[in-house]
Every structure is written in structure tokens, then in C-alpha cells.
Amino acid sequence: MTRGISQARSAFLSAHKPLSAGMRAGLFSLALSGAWMAAPPAVLAQQITLNSISVEGNARIGNAAIISRAGIARGQTLTEGQLNAAYQRLVDSGLFESVVFTPRGSSLQISVVELPTINRINFEGNRRIDDDVLAAAINSNERRVFNPSQVERDAALIADAYANEGRLAARVSPRIIRRSDNRVDLVFEIFEGDNIEIERLSFTGNRVYSDRRLRRVLETKQAGLFRTFVRRDTLVADRVEFDKQVLRDFYLSRGYVDFRTLSANAELTEERDGYFLVFNVQEGQQFRIGEISVTSEVSDADPDIYRSIAAIKNGEVYSPTLLEIDIARMERQALRDGVDFLRVEPRVTRDERNLELDVEYVLSRGPRVFVERIDVEGNTTTLDQVIRRQFNSVEGDPFNPREIREAAERIRALEYFETAEVNAREGSSPDQVVVDVDVVEQPTGSLTFGASFSNNDGIGFAIRFAEQNLLGRGQRLSLTVSTAEESRRYGVNFVEPAFLGRDLAFGLRFDIAKTDSSFTTYDTDRVVFTPSLTFPVGENSSLQLRYSYEDSEMLVRDPASNGVVIGNEIAAGALTSSSLGYVFTYDTRTSGIDTNSGYLFEFGQDFAGLGGDNEFVRTRAQVIGETRVLSEEVTLRASLEGGALSWGSGTNRAVDRFLNNTNIIRGFEPGGIGPRDLSVSDEDPLGGNFYIAARFEAEFPIGLPEEYGIQGGLFYDVGNFWDLSDVNTAGGTIVGEGGSFRHVIGFAILWDTPVGPLRFNFTEALQKEEFDRDQSFELTLSTTF
Template sequence: MMRNVGVMGRLASAVAVAALVGLVLPEPPVFAQTAEELGLSMGLPDEQVQPTVAPVPQGFVADSVSISGNALVDGATITAFLALPRGKELSQAELNDAWQRLFGSGLFRSVQLVPQGRVLAVTVVENPMIGEVDFQGNDVIKDEELSKVVKLAGRRILSVTQAEADAAAITDLYQARGRASVRVTPKIIRRTANQVDLVFEIIEGNVNEIAEITFVGNQAFSDYRLRQVLNTKQAGILHRLIQRDTFNEDRLELDKKLLADFYLSRGYLDFRIVDASATYARERDRTFLSFTIEEGQAFKIGAVTVVSEIEGLDAEGFQRARKPRSGTAYSPNAVQNTVEALETMALQQGLNFVTVDPRLTRNDAAGTVDVAFVLIKGERAFVERIDIEGNTTTLDQVIRRQFRTVEGDPLNRRDIAQAAERIRALGFFTDVAVTQAPGNSPDSAVVKVAVEEEPTGTLTLGAAYGKASGLGLNIGYSERNFLGRGQGLTVNIQSGSDNVDSRIDFTEPALLGRDLSLGLQATYGTTEHPNNANYDTVIATFSPSLTFPIASNTRLRLNYKLSSETISNVDGGSTLLAAEAGEKLSSSLGYSVTWDTRGTGLNPKGGTLVQFGQDFAGLAGDVQAVTTNLRAVTETRVLSDEVTLRFSLEGGAVTSLGDDTTRVVDRFSGIGKIRGFEVRGIGPRENDQALGGNLFAVAKFESEFPLGLPEEYGITGGAFVDMGSVWGLDQTVAGVDDGFRLRTVAGVSLLWDTPIGPLRFDFTKALKKESYDREQTFDFTISAKF
């Protein structure tokens, strides 16, 4: 915070100090009289600011303007404010309006207009010039940030109107930070006859926290569940760190939309918010937020049909599109997804100007909604051009390639809306507006895109802790919009108690301007006798990949991987590990298919993820093997969305080819697969040394549920059961058990979502295990960024 000695000295004298504005929210600013100290006509009684315009003689014509009294404002500026025509008869009203414009500019404390013959004599007394602008009393917001929101500055003429606006801008900035009781008072300090310093005195007040969020009229969902939907949060035990627990009126509108979307996606068609109000505590440091709602009836999907009203177009070919299922909760998102799918099918068949009109038929008695997707002929129009503005860093091509439509194509409003969503999904902009305007012909339109950019780079310094891995440090840099090209770049270095890993990732999301993602990844990692392993490793990899869509919600990834893997410093105790020591080069081609319905709106209560992939090593190098991985996860919410249920199934297999045999760095170790065991705590072992296995499989049943604590604390509970095993070796020795041995673990969790990162406490008990397994009954992890 700047503290100018000269300003403070003058302020201490207090002889020439006079208040310009006394601003206390929520009342509007009121100007105090300042004429006695400063001789200014700002905010003086009405009789001192009445228009000073001499009577206009009959037929007065101003051939010229004579200006006197101005030293800081040039004559051309004064003439421009007058805006009077030359050589034309002027009335009294016109001169009065000219006076209002000139005096209203805020540049002068008095203005006189006197007709003299055919000359208009203009006499002005200027407002003083500002020497310095200072801020006093601010600690939360620094001078540099406040300077960006005020318009008045040194070497500018003091304007009472602008001083009022600047005080309001500072107040708005503080209110956005949750300080509703802030008081901002502009004051001036006389320096010379016509020069002053401007000081904004700030009383910041306390943070206005959300003391409580309540709901009235909710029957289907509890207050706890509805508070999870809102962006605004109640102040909890970490209120000093949480940024969303301060009241902000702009955020209230977002909360209302989130609440409406939540109910509508669950079939409550008649839901409405009757009232959303905030009540302040007397000190204005706490707010009580209340939503009064009417839920209405919950509807399910009834009959679903696709029909055509276009002559010659049979709807039969559109029946294979994914449609909402009868009996599921009605969701506008599911209906919208079907509309998009049908219109996309029409475009693929070369049917331009075909739109889909979803027509709903309510059956209140049965609580169902019949949906008919009607194919109709849309408006015939073409895209004349696409205009983009507001992007200062992001290249036009990054935004333009989100459109499937180009200039000259038929105008498809569905495609334009989808493009707008894709632009928002980039995550590069705080605001995106896509509108249409008439073109140069009746059947053409101009698509206008206006964006407001946001920072996309992140520098991270972090720490992580796990009972098994110990304390680790992390430093990284990521840029989601590298060089404004929409590319992603991540550089990360992470160290633990027994390992150091570095990684570089580069992504080009639109190779050759198509929906084809190019990825480049390079890693280098070292370990020194990690948990349950008496050997060191050095692994370096380079892997390019291509990813593209092959169906709705389905993407295919093709990749190549070149890696060097070295095992060294093998301690005694395992003949198998000793035989695997040394360096091997692996060269492999692979693929993976991902089907993901999460976040698509098909199921607002959950979603499903399925991934299957294989890597084939042996194109070159020393390794010949096939590695297969499968992962499937599905989750849903039950009991009024209070409880989350999740089931996952994961498995993998490494199959060596020819005379090759797998090594410990190729096999599955069980890390992160089954809870309740130490790192490398399960699977085949030789003399207590973990060997890993060529096969693994695990099934997980999990639930997360509230514990009855205030939602703003972010503390929930969980319970889980893990079942699985790691097994199988290419070769074995006496005493090594590489058969399938099922392990079963039950546990409970305490989950704490804190502003510095998620904390998880797991308490486990192995219900079924082997005698040589390494059990771990408690695990604690924390990941933080600062």
C-alpha cells in the first residue's frame, strides 16, 4: 500500500482538507459542500449551480465563439461540448442546453454564456488539476489493483462525477470480495491555487460471510443435497480459505439457474423459485440466504416416437438414434441430446434445413411425458460469414474450427448452438456469446462470436503425502492455450521418498484442422529401493498418439511407445529378480477405445466409463509381449441423491511372445488396485521380495454418503469392499506361489474436501488374504497446491 510522505504531511495539516463525497452503502453517494475551503462549485446549493446564460436577443446568430478563463482545457474541447451551429439563429433553450453540456462535463466549476453582437462569449472557471491519487486504509486490496478500477489520475482535471464513479467502482470491487460494509470517501487536498491531490479513504469492514443457506418448500431433496448444487457455500471451519462462502449478488443468479437445472433434469417440469432473498446481519458481516421453491410433480418419460412432417422423408431411418428410455426420469438434456443426434443424422444424409421439433404431451395423472421428435423443414438460409471479436491471444482459427459450418453452407441453428458449446468447453474464455445477424441478402445470415478471454496458464508448487509413499514435492507448469493455438503443454517434476519422476506432455487438439488430437509424451523416472522392492530402476519413455471419435461418446486412441527400462542394484534374496537385471529397449504399438457417458446429460445422476486397450511390443527392441487392459466404472445416486453408489471392474494381462519372458517392470504390482495392502503388498513373492504378476483383476463396490455434518465443512463418509488378486509368472522357482488367490478387503473412509486439496482417511480390514501379504489397516493421503 503506497504511503506518499508529501500527501500524508498535507493530510496531517488538515487545514485544506474537505470532503468531496460521503459514500456509505447501500445509500447513493452524497456530495458535501466544499466552496469555503476550495472555491469549487461541486455539490453546492442549487442557486449556485443555476445556468448562467444571459438573455438571448431576438434573432441572435453566433458567427464565432470567444472563450476566456481556460488554461487546462483547450478551446476546441469547449467548442465541441457546446455543439452549437454557426450562422444559425439560436434560441434561449439551445443556449441553456449548451450550458448543460459544458458544465455537465465536470471540467469546470462555473460557466457563463453571454451573447455579444454576433459573438457568443464563453467564460469558464476550471476545476483544479489532480496532482496525485492515493488510497488510504486499504489492506485487503492493494494500491495497484485499485488503480486499475479508477479513471481519475494525476495530470487530469478533477471531476466530481468521475470521483463519485470511482468511489462506486472501488466499492463494487470490495463487495465482489464479500465486504458489503465497505465505506469509500474521496477527499481532496489543496496544493496550489488550481491543483489538488485526490485521496480515497477506505474503511474495508469485515468479510460478509454466508452464515446459513436454507430452503423452504423442498420435499424431494434435503437442504444438504440442495446446498451441494449451489455455487455459493456456507461459511465453515475453513471460512478464511473458502472463496465461495462470501455473498455476491451476481453469484445468486447463477445459483438460481443451477437449482432450476437440477430439478428439471430430474423430471420436475413445474419447478419454480418463488423467492431468493438475502438478509444481512446488523453489522453487515453475515448474510442469511433463503430460497423459497415449489417443486411440483416429478415426471417420467412415457412413449417416445420419431415422426416426419416432410413430404418424401421417411422417419424409419432415424429410429436408430439414441433416445431417452421410457420409465426414466424426464430430462431436458436427454431430449436435447436426441434432437442433436437426429439433426446430425439428417446432415450426414445430405438433408439440409431439416430441424427436429420435440413435442411433449403431459399426462399429469400418470406422471409421464410422451415425447414425439418431429422432423420438420427449417428456414432456408445460408451462412454469409463468421465474425469473431474479443480474442486478443487466441487465434481466430482456434474458435473457427469449433464450427462444422463454413461460409456458404446452409445455416443450421443446431450446429451453431453446438459450436457455441464447444467454444465454451475450451475453457479459454470467461464469456462466450454467439449470435446471428441478417446478411446482405434475405436468405443469408452472419454468425457473430464475441468472447472474453481468461488466463489459461498455471504454475504449481505442491506437496503430497501418503502413508506408503511418504512426503513428496511437486513443481509444474501447464498452459491450456499454448501460444493462443489451443494447444496444451504440461511440464511436471515430482519427487517422493524413493523416486523422482519428470514428465512433459504436449497436445494438439485439432491436427490438420480436424477432430484429430495429436499427443506427445516424454517421461523420465528413477526409483531407489521403493517399498517392498530391493532394486533400483531407471525408466525413460517417448510416446506419440492420435485420438479421434468413432461414434457417439466413443473415441479411439492409437499410440506408439518407445521405452528404455533398466533394473539395477538387485539385493540378494530373489533369483528371479537377479536374472531380470539389466537394460531392455521396448518398442510397441497400441490402441485404446473409450466410451464415456459422464457429463452428457443422458443420466443426471451418474454415468458410465468403459476403456479397453492393448499394446503390442516387438516391432523392434528387446521385448516381445502383448499388454491388455480393461476398465469399467459406473455410478449413480440414490435416496434423493444423498448417496452415491459406484461399481468398478478392472483387469489386465501381460502375455510374453516367443522365448521372451516378462520382467518386474512389465508386470502388474497391485499398486492402487486393491486397498488395505501396502505398496506391492500382494502377489507372488520370493524370499519376501514382491515379483508382481502377469495378470490382475479387481472389483470394487463403493458408496459415499453424508455424515450429518454441515455441508460447508466438506466432510463425507464412505464404505467399500475390494475383491481381487495379482497372479501369474512366466517362470517360477520353489516356494513361489503364483496362483490366483482371492483377496477381500472391507473398509470405511472419511473424505474431506478442503480448499487446499482432498484429504482421504481409509480404515481397512482384510477379510481374506495370504500369509505373505503385507496388510495396511490405515492410509491417509493429501494433495495440495499452493
């Protein structure tokens, strides 16, 4: 038997001649050595009782460890198959370059050649992806055993990383350099190749929505002018699969319940330097809501009451979101009614003839299952209570699967975590559920540098530090320093989103602002301190209560240039205002039931007179409505805003009154309309105690490829600033106090560049006063880097 194994071993060695020194230095030599490990020993003719086992050739791994890994022991009687299996276990361990079993009577000699240890891992030829990124992508590690199979898998992982960057021709060749003490240096030689981008992204089968509109939905983008900044224009299979789901969600939310993506095909261009990616879709018909009914299988739940709180209406476009909103409302009503374990099941029936979906909400009693506990894992910085307060349920409450899903979305929306998984499993008994929350944290702090330019304020720079999860408590803190040619601002803002453990946000804002505007003959200093409390009062509404302390001063720049009115206000020196106020907000633009339309209503007042030098009531209100039309290609927006200042006592100054800026009425300089003092050549704007403004605009594509990010806009603004009651105007030459409406039309080019949004406004005043200061062109740019 021994002779047979030796003969087989000799035949095997003669069939594999020694490798040259150069080949031995390469990975290919280890691949051949792997063939030695895979060679089976000669077939044994009988059983062996092992009285002794010896090991040779090992330096790093002990004898006992090798014998144990082989799964054999002294005194054991082995069959031929068992001995072969022991040999294979050592070969498969990935620790040895070669393994040889040599039986000698009742003894067995195991000869091994250990795989080397990785001394160092290097990457050569990589310029597009840094070494640290590639090192994180592979599984081989320094000071670990070299594994040829793992190295080949690592080479594939590196190639995949380049494929995700659009470099599908990248090649990775692993190479080893032998060192002393059975060590090797592992080198990945990388040929990056050219980038292969998506030159064209198109659709077939779409009739309702254009390619341009659908491209805006997808995560994958087609190559454009700024592909250095846009890294989503490469072909990534996972991203394409995600885009298929995004397309379905897009159509489903607009009533196309039969929508399907039939295929997504990518073809190389003739030059083999790009892809044409085509989504073949089937839109189907759009369905609307038909009959709506509620049936109750629970005696405590009156179906008429639950029907009255349903948000959906007959005839509107079907969307799953509408049903989710109704289910949430009905479950909240059940809690108010004391009906536990109520389940709302929407049963949808198709009416093919009328293209309607009849919805029946069935109220039933769900299983009596309770939340036993909520386990949170993975959070090293974020406190458990920050995560737990995203749940409306606590231990002991009835288990509601929908509420758990919504809590999971709220946790992800915090943006504290790279991943957040929320799952429910059976607890200590069938009627108990344990909710597991497993998170992986990510950095939540940021240091931002920014720049801006406008022809009103000039070039500006900003530095902002922000922490979204301060000390793991979910608090937000930001420090901002911004400076422009004509203004400087220093601000601190702090928010505790769950003050006293309730759905109550406590805010604290402190601002210092200084201006030396070229549009006025004076400078200003302003310090504002504002604590506030904000809480929801409805599904889409909130109320903020606040206190404000303000210290402001108008500073003389050149006494000869100041008019009489402004001179009097400068002479008043620094004045303080102490006020209480509130702001009510109702906003459906992001959370409403219509995905294409929404509006904002905001109304606020400040009552000054709680100490300080001034006493007044300042009122502001605005309404903004927005909708998308023409297959959602065109955005229409309309807004109406106004303000009133009712002065009680103190000095009513220009810095307290309402002054126009381009956010109110475009086409004029800051303070370019409204009352003005003509007693000096510089004609200071005085502002007004009242103002009203309306803006109407449309944004639309102008025929350029959407990847350029350029759109056009048309707008029409109309507004008026008037009234100087309680202002000392004696000795001045005042015009515009009675007010008049100004009308402006304009065209805009909106360019969403990688370095920030750029906007060009070209305006023409249709109606203005002689003393107004219009502005026919405005450019604004803001960016962070």
C-alpha cells in the same frame, strides 16, 4: 439586460460565501462549486446578436473549443432560451468548475474556472483488496480532468467491490489535495468494516431433495471452517440470481418441469454480522416420458427411421437433455440422408393424470438459409482456425441454429477466453446469415507447485508448467518434475487436438522415472517414449492407437538382500521394449443421458516385438459404474479390472509384470500380495502375469455440515495376482504362484480441504496369506499452490 444579469450574479455570490481553506481542500468544496455551475443566468428580456465573443479564465482548453462546445458563433442572433441552452451545454460538459455568461450589448463574455487535472490517485485504509484491483474498478484516471460526479460513482464502485467480498459496511470517502498548476491528488479513504458472511443457507418447500443436496448445486456457499479460502460465502445479488437459474436447471433435468423459485430472502442476524439466506422453492411433480412418436412433413425423411434412433424411452425421467440428444441424432441422420434444412421440433404434451409427457418429434423443412461467413473478432493470440474448427458448419452450409449454439459452448469449453459471444445476423441477403464470434482472451499458461504425502511414497513435491493454447494453435504442452522420498519423475506431454485439421488428436509423451522404494530390494530406472493418435468412434467412445518405446533397468541396491529370482532379473541389465498398442474407451460418466449414473469401459493391448529385447502381449481391461441414490446423497461405485501378460521372448521381470498398489486393492502395501520370493528375509514381491480385482464402495454424508467438505466411505475390495510362467524361478523359494483371492473391508474419511483432497483409509483384511504384507491405515494428500 446586462445590469439584470450582474444583479442576479451578485445576489448568487452573496448567497454563497467564500469557502475556508480547509473545505476548499476537500471534495465537498467542489460539490459546492458544482452548484455554481448549475445556477441559471438571469432571465434575458430580448434577443442578442453577437458581434463578439470573449473567453477568460481558461488555461487548458482553447477559446475556440469552448465557444464550439457552447454551440454559438459570432454574428448569430440568440433568443433567451438559446443563450441559456449554450450556458447549460458548458456546465454539462464536465470540464469546468464554474461558468458565467456576461452579455454586454452585442458582445458576450464567457468566464470559466476549469476543473483541475488529477495528478495522482491513492487508496488509503484498504487491506483486503489491493490498490491495483481498486484502480481497475474505477473510471477516474490520472492526468484526466477531475469530475466530481464521476468520483462519487467511483466511490460507489469501490463500495460494491467490498460488498462482493461480504463487507457491506464498507464506507468510501473521496478527498482531494490541491497542487500547483490547477492539479489535485485524489484520495479514496476506505473504511473496510467487518466481513458479513452467509451463516446459514437453507431452503423451504423442498421435499424431494434435502438442503444438503441443494446446497451443493449452488454457487453461493455458507461460511465454514475455511472461509479464508472459500470466497463465495458472501451475499452477492448477481450470484443469487444465477443460483436461481441453476436450481431450475437442476430440477428440470430431473423431471420437475413445474419447479419455481418463489423467492430468495436474506436476513441479517441479531448481531448484524451475518446473513440467513433462504430460498423458497416449489418443486412440483416429477414427470416421466410417455408416448414417443415421430411425424414427418418432409417426403425424404422416413419417420420410422428417425424414430428408431431416438435415445429416450417410455417411462424414464424427463430431461431436456434427452430431447437435445435426440434432435442432434436426427439432424445428423438427415445429413447422411442428404436431407438439407431439416428441422426437428419436439412437441411436448402433458398427461397430468399419469404424470407423463408425451413427446412428438415433428420433422419439417426449415427456411433455406445459408451461412455466408463466420467472422471472428477479439482474438489477438488464438488463431482463427482454432475457433473456426469448433463449428461443424462452414461458409456455404445450411444454417442450423442449434449447431451454432453447440459451437458456442465448445468455444467456451476451450477455456481460452474470458468471454465468448456467438451471434447470428442477417447477411447480404435474407437467405444469408453471418455468424459473429466475439471473444476476449485470457491467460492460458500456468506454473503449478504441488505437494503430496502418503505413507507409501512419503512426502513429495511437484512443479508443473502447462500451456493450454501453445502459440495460439490450440496445442497443449506440459512439463512436469515430481519427486517423492522413494520416486522421481520427469515428464513432457504434448497434444495437438486437431491433427491435419481433422478430429484427430496427436499426442507425444516422454517420461523418465526413477524409484528407490522401501518395499523392494532394488531400484529402477525407466524411460518411456509414446506417440499416439486418438479419434472418436461414437458419441461416447474413442480409440487410441499408440507406439511405445521403453528402456528399463533394475538396479542392485544390496546384493545380499536380493532373492534368487530378483537377482537373475537384475543381472539381465537394461532391456528395451518396442510395441504397438490400442485403447478403446467408452465413457458415459460426464456425457451420458442419465445425470445420476454413468459407466466407463476401457480395453487395451500392447504388442511388443517390433525390435527391442522383449516380445510379449499385455492386455488390460476395466469397467467402472457409478450412480447416486437416496435423493443423490449417496454415491455408489463398482469397478472390475484385470490384466494378462503373455510372454514370448526376452526376460520377464518384476517391472514388466503386474504389481498391486492401493489403486487396485487397498489394505496392502505396494506389492503386498501375489507371488513372493522367501529365499531372503526381505521377501521381494515378484508380481504376476495375471491379475483381477473388484472394488465396491459407497460415499455418504456423516452428519457434519457440508461446508466442512467431510464425507464418509465404506468399501470392499477383492482381488488376486498369480502366475510366473516364463520366469526363471530356479533356486528360489516361491510362494503364491497359484494365486488366491484376498478380501478387504474398510472405512474411509474423505476431506475436501482448501489445500487439497485428504483421504484416510482404515482397512481390515478378511482373507489373506501368511506371506502377505497388509496395511491397516493409509493417508494420502495432494495439493497445488
